[in-house]
Amino acid sequence: MPRSLPVQNYEQQLYPWLMRQEYKALGWHRDKEVRDTGPYVNGDYYGTHPAVRIFYSPGVMKWLENDRQGDIPDGAMIIKEMYLPPAVIYQELEQDPKYQKSPKQYEKDLGELISGWTVMVRDQQGSKDGWFWTGPNAPKQGQSIAEATKAQLDDYSHPLYSSFGDMCLRCHASAESGFTFSALSNIKGMEPNQEPIRFLVDPSWRNPAKLTDDDYYPLTKLKGNAFAENLFGLTPWQRPWASRPPEEKASEYFASNPVDLAPMLLSHMRDLTEDSPLPEESLSSANNAITSQFKMAGITSPRAFPSQWADHVVAGPDGAQAFITSDNCLGCHGGLGGNPYGLVMFAQTGPAYGEGYNLSEYGEWRWSPMGLAGRDPIFHAQLESEMAYLEMDAKRMPSPLKGTLVENKTAVRNTCLSCHGAMGQRQLTIDAEKDRTLNPDFQVDFFYLSTKLNLKEKEPENYRYHEYGELAREGISCLVCHRIKGPSHQQVENWQPEYRDWVTRKADKSLAYMLFHNTTGRFIRGENEILYGPFDDVATKPMAHSLGLTPEGQPYTRDSQMCGTCHTINLPNIGATEDTFPILTAAETNPALKVYPHSIEQATFLEWQNSIFAANPDKKKTEFASCQDCHMPNAFQNFEGSVNIEPLRSQIASIQDVNYPESEHRLPNSDITVPLRENYRRHELVGLNVFMVEMFDQFPEILGVDKTDPMTSATNGADLAVENMLLQAKMKTADLKVDVLERNGNTLRARVTIRNKAGHRFPSGVAFRRAFIEFTVLDGETSIWSSGSTNQAGVIIGGDGKPLKTEFLSSPDDYQPHYQTITSQDQVQIYEELTQNAQYEFTTSFIHRVHHIKDNRLLPKGWRKSEHFKNQGELMVEFMEATDPLGVGDDPDYQDQGKRFPGQDAVIYEVTLPEKYSSSALNVRARLYYQAIPPYWIKQRLDAAPNGEATQRLLHLITHLDLNNTPMESWKLKIQEASLNLP
Structure with a gap:
């Protein structure tokens, strides 16, 4: 049985048996003939499979003859021989007089024309659907069976093509029973008066080039067969117009309709049909600027993550557990990239399949910071530093630790991984409650564990935790968000805060409940059998068949509160002696962390809540915009502007539905109809962390990602994510304006005004993100x-020209304050949050934020001081205090004295130039830049854990990252620019 061996060992037995076609000697029933699974029109085949001939083991036949009732027994097999379409090739070939005289010879020669197999092996305990799916190709020209088997095993980079829970379920889940469309009418000797379904086949396949083109091997084996060559004998002029090459049609057209543009147009058409990828630049040399700046040397070879295709946890025989991996979802929610397979959740920009933009749920999520969170090298280096900081705490006397080092490490690590390794950390916690032999403490080493592929692989001591590592590498995956359930009315109404004045009657009790109970990644998880989404009218049976999950609509999926679960982070401040926020501390559920004072470490949701964008839409506030409105748009525009779609209409899934060719034993149309929706929401889910996406794009082998999309074949997933970020930077982040107030000879006064357009602070999220103004006076x-x-x-x-000492926060006073007026080139307006630990050292630790020094990040439009929320109770005040600025003084334009802040800041630049420029025509330029990874953050990783494997990996990536000729050149992302000429 497939479950009895690692997959490669099973394949080593199965593949040669298939390639030798030994199944033919078993007397199994087979199809009456090679048959099509869809039409062949104008050179394109529209079948759900290639042309097929299927063999059925006795267990399958007994089930079919019993009117598909009961279970198919374990060990039963369905073997699909695959042939290059259309099937009429083989049907007509069978009419060759020599084959009419010798059917055995036809069978022998037909076996030479097999291009591959698709095999289903019944093993009911392997997955919910109960089938093991695999599909080896036939040996290539000149290749032995042993060589072909070894080549396919060595290329085992995509287990979805040989596994339980295979992508074939995208279609097979639409079968009425048994996950197969097999019908007695197709089978030789059964229902003799019935024929297989016939599809339109036009003569475009009759192309003699197929007999000499290696792309059509094994059809080339027919070369020299007079009967076969006659089948392919039609000239291009006798085949359909659309089946001929574009340049051939263009040549004919321009020959009879000469125009001056003909050569250019002909060349353009040829460009569209030829595959000419740009050569990849070598990234072998280190980024000298980074290496030199931080004096990095002796960086070791980085530890690589396993391939994303090793992240494979399927729904079990009784249905899905709490969490399974996204490869269970991508078959239906990964898009289709054009003919002949269809066009779903895809913006096609050229004639080739996959030429365009994959806008599917899986396709965009995969390259978003959420989809990459489990493998994020920045996060892993940060976590490694946190562990090092805890070790330093333990050595300090008197120690600020109130628990043991192990307890604190465990608590902090699992808190961080409850978001970044959400599914693995949670599934381990769930399973450990049932199995006391499991240790619920999720270890970082689990991220490198995967299922054994063969018996020769040595199992590490912690191998039993490999499933949790596979789940954790998925980051914030599909079943994180789609498992989240909103609190019930009863939960909210029955909640009694410890102190009556925590929440008043004027407070939004639902919001207050959510903030206290469901932040820092603590969401309410629904039942294992239910998957939550925004739509009520969905086709439920295919998902229920294949995964044991029933999709169900709920309003909470569209609510920003759901996003606030992971975008409101309440963490301990180790070393703090005063508990400034007792309610935040009371909200902590981990006993090891509850002993420390708490504060809000990330407040993106709170910032949105304290803005004009969170106004109640029922009160007709026109500026309302939820998190989903901005980060899951219903429109698409590429960065160049050549594609602009609004609204974006699409199906939300691609299954075998009413758009597919006819098949037997399919579910009724009403059960599989997937409507075209005008409210389709993209899963782009991006901020501005272009640097991280660039790392994944340039180092896929180290970070374990596949740049080729499995459903659409598109290879531009990372590029699309970057374009999404660049568009967000350009259109949705900030506006910039520069005014010259006065020029008097060699002195100049200018004002730079920035207006925040985001629905939260800019920058937002983790504290070390920063933005800054570059103000320059230029002579030419x-x-x-x-x-x-x-x-x-x-x-x-x-x-x-030398680095400012404030760039590395080396001493308590070495930082740039918030400026209203700048008079020196050593003064810079930086919008950032800065904190210090108990020893008054600047820190990027998330859990040592004892002294808050500065927070002048640009506030969102509509912000109000936290004291505004006093009438709602102390709970709201404590949470909303995280949105208050710090260290901005009495800056009048930054903190408007009115009820609502306009969301902007202005800086005056007073510049004295050399006398020689007193009468020169000059210009001034202002730019707003963003840095996801500022210099001091890199330095603190070097200081905290320089030899740690996560730190070493990150250092390798950032010293080899090539940002030349990219929007992130010189390690900064330009948001906006404005300039003007001086008289």
């Missing part, structure tokens, strides 16, 4: 005065 292209310029490593430099 030469800079003669600048505040905020950087070197190639993204380090801000002063007037002398």
Whole structure:
């Protein structure tokens, strides 16, 4: 049985047996003939499979003859021989007089024309659908069976093509029973008066080139067969117009209709049909600017993550457990990239399949920060530093730790992984409650565990935890968000805060309940049998058949509160002696962390809640926009602007539905109809962390991602994610304006005004993100005065061209304050949050944020001081205090004294230039830049855990990352630019 061996060992037995076609000697029933599974029109085949001839084991036949009642027994097999379409090739070939005289010879020669197999092996305990699916190709020209088997086993990079829970379920889940469309009418000797379904086949297949083109091997084996060559004998002029090459048709057209543009158009058409990928640039040399800036040397070879295709946890025989991997979802929710398979959730920009943009749920999620969170090298280095900081805490006297080092490490690690390794950490917790032999403490080493592929692989001591590692590498995967259930009315109404004044009658009790109970990744998980989504009218049976999950609509999926679960982070401040926020501390559920004072570490949801965008839409506030409105748009525009679709209409799944060719024993149309929706929501889910996506794009082998999309064959997933971010930076982040207030000879006064357009602070999220203004006075292209310029490593430099000492936060006073007026090139307006630990050292630790020094990040439009929420109770005040600015003084334009803040800031630049420029025509330029990874964060990773494997991996990536000629050149992302000429 497939479950009895690792998959490669099973394949080593199965593949040669198939290639030798030994199944033919068993006397199994087979199809009456090679048959099509769809039409063949104008050179394209529209079948759900290639042309097939199927063999059925006795267990399958007994089930079919019993009117498909009961269970198909374990060990039963369905073997599909696959042939290059259309089937009429083999049907007509059978009419060759020599084959009429010798059917055995036809069978022998037909076996030479098999291009591959698709096999189903019944093993009911392997998965919910109970089938093992695999599909080896036939040996290539000149290749032995042993060589073909070894080549396919060595290329085992995509287990979805040989596994339980295979992508074949995208179609087979639409079968009425047994996950097969097998019908007695197709089988030789059964129902003799019935013929297999016939599909339209036009003569476009009769192309003699197929007999000499290696792409059509094994049909080339027919070369020299006079009967076969006659089948392919039609000239292009006798085949359908659309089946001929575009340039051939164009040549004919322009020959009879000469125009001057003909050569150019002909060349353009040829470009569309030829595959000419751009050569990949070598990334073998280190980024000298980064290496030099941080004096990095001796970086070890990085530890690589297993391939994303090793993340494979399927629904069990009784249905899905709490969490399974996204490869169970991608078959239906991964899009289709054009003819002949269809076009679903895809914007096609060229004639080739997969030429365009995959806008499917899986396709965009895969390359989003949520889809990459489990493998994020930045996060793993941060977590490694946190463990190092805890070790330093334990050595300090007196120790700020109130628990043991092990207890604190365990608590912190599992808190962090409850989002970044959400499914693995949670599934382990669930399973450990039932199985006391499991240790619920999720270890980082689990991220490198995967299912054994063969018996020769040595099992590590912690191998039993491999499933949890596979789940964790998925980050914030499909079954995280689609498992989240909103709190019930009864839960909210029956909640009694410890102190009556925590929540008043004027408070939104549902919001208060959510903030206290369901932040820091603590969501309410629904039943294992239910999957939540935004739509009520969905086709439920295919998902229920294949996964044991029933999709169910719920309003909470469209509610920003769901996003607030992971985007409101309440963490301990180790080393703090005063508990400023007792309600935040009371909200902590982990006993090991509850002993420390708490504060909000990330407040993106709270920032949105405290903005004009969170206004109640029922009150007709026109500026309302939920998290989903911005980060899951119903429109698509590429960065160049050549594609612009609004609204975006699409099906939300691609299954074998009413759009597919006819098949036997399919579910009724009403059970499989997937409507075209005008409210389709993209899963782009991006912020501005272009640097992380670039790492995954340039180092897929190290980070374990596949750049070729499995459903659409598109290879631009990372590019699309970057384009999404660049569009967000350009259109949705901030506006910038520069005004010259006064020029008097060599002195200049100018004002730069920034208006925040985001629905939360900018920057938002983790504290080390920052934005800054580069203000430059130029003589032509030469800079003669600048505040905020950087070197190639993204380090801000002063007037002398050297890095500012404030860039590395080396001492308590070395930082840039919030400015209203800037007079020196060493002064820079940086929008950032800065904190210090108990020892008054600047820190990027998430759990040592004891002293809050500065937070002048741009506030969203409509922000109000936290004291505004006093009438709603202390709970709202404590949470909303995380949205208050710090260290901005009495800046009047930053903190408007009115009820609602306009969401902007202005900085005055007073510049004294050299006398020689007193009467020169100059210009001024202002740019707003964003850095996801500022210099001091890199330095603190080097200081905290320089030899840790996660830190070493990150250092390898950032010292080899090639940002030349990209929007992130010099380690900064430009958000906006404005300039004007000086008289």
